[in-house]
Amino acid sequence: DTEVTQTPKHLVMGMTNKKSLKCEQHMGHRAMYWYKQKAKKPPELMFVYSYEKLSINESVPSRFSPECPNSSLLNLHLHALQPEDSALYLCASSQLSQGYEQYFGPGTRLTVT
């Protein structure tokens, strides 16, 4: 199983809402990632978890709160977002050795109204 799943596929939320994005992998990967991708732009790294601990935070605003409950799951909690946060949010996972190839999920398309 080389699949990374993400739910929901689409999400529309108001600026005062709280929502969560979920990501799951069963490849035994010990690194998991969140990326943000605006339309017609490349993905931008937001967070990296290694062995369930946050190892990289690319200066992401606190209205985005990541969580890694176990080695297979990664959440991104959203609160008080702005319309400019509307984007495709991609989750990825990788081993922490060899080629570090990242496997990406299909993403969650988020619209903030």
Next chain:
Amino acid sequence: DAKTTQPNSMESNEEEPVHLPCNHSTISGTDYIHWYRQLPSQGPEYVIHGLTSNVNNRMASLAIAEDRKSSTLILHRATLRDAAVYYCILRGLRGAQKLVFGQGTRLTINP
């Protein structure tokens, strides 16, 4: 992070080989060269990576210049399904988990 330079777009015909170039003149000795692609409405997909020697896998080949300042991703026989944005990324040993995507090359395949 060392940078890469790729053409914005390329076009090729179905069933013909495609050579996608990437320049990385500031590459360091320990930087790996990775290629990912992103098909429309999908997440990026790992294609291939290498350090110094040319590499082949079921998807593509990677040709790395002797001075490592450039590389070429080769799709031996393009299909319509290969139409995607192709990203050439340098991955260092330090911060090995960090992928910094550039603008990539948008590849169009004509039937």
